Amino acid sequence: MTGPGDSRDPLAPARPSASSAPPVLHDVMFGHVRSAALRAVAVHRIPDHLADGPRTAEELAALSGTDAAVLRRVLRLLAGRGLFHEDEQGRFRLEPAGQPLRTGVAHSQHPAVLMITDPMIARSAGELPRTLDGGRSSFELAYGSPFFEHLRKSPEDRAVFDAGMAAFSGPEDELVARGYAFPEGARVVDVGGGRGGLLRAVLDRGPSLEGVLFDRPATVAGHLLDEPGLAGRWRAEGGDFFEAVPPGGDFYLLKHILHDWNDEDALRILGSVRRAAAAGARLLVVDAVLPGGGVPHPAVELDIVMLMVVEGRERTAAEFEELLARAGFRLHRILPTPSLPSIVEAVAV
Template sequence: MTRTDNDQDIPRLWQLAFGAMPAQVINAAVSLGVPDALAEGPRTSAQVARRTGAHEASMRRLLRGMAGMGMVEAQDGDRYALTSMGRPLRSDVPDSLRGMVLLFAGDAMWRSWGDLTETVRTGRNAFERVHGLPYFDYFAERPEEYAVFNSAMGEDTRVAGRVLADGYDFSPYKTVVDVGGGNGALLTCLLQAHEGLRGIVFDRPEGVAQAPQALARAGLSDRCDVVAGDAFAGVATGGDLYVLKSVLHDWDDEHALTILRNCRTAVPDHGRLLVMEPLMPERAEDLGPAHGIVTTDMDLLVTTGGRVRSEGDFAALFEAAGFRLTGARRLGDHEYLDAAYHSLVEGVPV
């Protein structure tokens, strides 16, 4: 076998090329509820199989696979205990990644990624080609899957929201409008950190369906309104700071510009616009170890037809929509990825 200049190249290539297999081991474990079955302590494979309604011999092999990856620890032959790596796969922990796993390793996304070659060949969106519906329309027709989508976005937002709450000066503002705010996870972080703020969660009706209950659990119902609507038709008024987290990158420039122009109609002249998304470097050679950013960009190519934009891209969109870009900076290191992920792009009305 011919060796490469770097002895780690081939092991790394193996890890990447066959990454689909461990991803599906994790997906199967989460889908069956294995981490929750082990939440109270070690159990045998037979006990886990009974609790999850699974085939005993196959469950033994799944647990063995999870042990090989470090998510569970084998004890006394056929008893398994959840490890610190496996703990975030439980549904009942604050730092749960269950929703992210079920969304990104689930059937709808999985089948779409399997058609990546055709997307690159033709430029046509894989998700819509495979499922016969645009990404968000597909989830809108499937409330259970939309709940998983909202859960996944909320899991990411809990991390980024804490960083935003600590890293941005909210003192000049009275009311934050979260456009595309889903279940209110971002505003929950902001309002809990800044007692003087009020909030408005704005999203499609199916997007905000879980928001009232989530805000009530956080004790924020009296400080945050929930407004259902369509950002392509108009955006909720009443705020002086408008936030778009992980929204614009879901769309091509034409659709993103429509959202931004509707925001400009709603944002008062003294207000501000914050876009919270990963930023693509202007030059490919400046990417560095930005695994999360390029993976997100490829995911958008496959699923929504959107893309990760550069600071220059945002400057052009802002200008066309009636905003002036006043700054773009890295928000902070993302908790789960190997490179800084979210950036903060700020604009003012002109």
């Protein structure tokens, strides 16, 4: 009810009072709510139903088998973050920022969304207070076993993880390959290279390059290197990078490997590479490089994910330099790319 002389519209939303949470605090506090909403529309593939244009919540609900009233409320939240737009007729359209949520499009982030919002991550986040007390990784506290051991026992979770990582890494591979000039005739060893997406991109750009894809046997068995333009220029080898890696490389790649591990384990991996690499061979670590001075950066958020899930970490330039020196490498330079990771180039000494 308004009093005399109060001209404010009684139906207008109330302004936050001075005692309300500051916008930044509110934004962080409700982050998990937005993640849950994002997961809901991804699970039901709502963005796919908007590929041909705007639809009402009722139309979308009929197509997706969901509840229209609930769906409208979820889409309204995500529209406020710029992923969708609701027009005056109550129709929702997919905004440019939301286009990667569709399946079957180039560089779809649908599998990445499903991975990051998966219970594996959500349950781990709930255990972060205990990790902060100095305990084990949040994932291990939640699930009772280390992350990679859990994946070996759970094919379903492994499939979610592999698809999500492929969605994250796929768009990066070409940008990383384009960001470094490999000399003609060089042999490139991709250590922990998964199915070979990065090595394929590197070999595609250098017709005289040769490559070795190295990862666990079951992983390299599903490689992506059977292409006519690559015939005779590569081989796949299975093994454990904690024990040994293929010798004789001119360049060794470690893409999104070191950030999975604490310094002690990272040094074990780097030690395997250094034993295989001749003096003067180059090591290219493809990982995010943390900025200093509290600068906002996606790598800072990724650092907490690594802390929760695998006891890994992102590193600053200085931390990379120290870690590499301890393993027998000299940091030469850091090359930024248009994507999240940089190329940290080091030389075996």
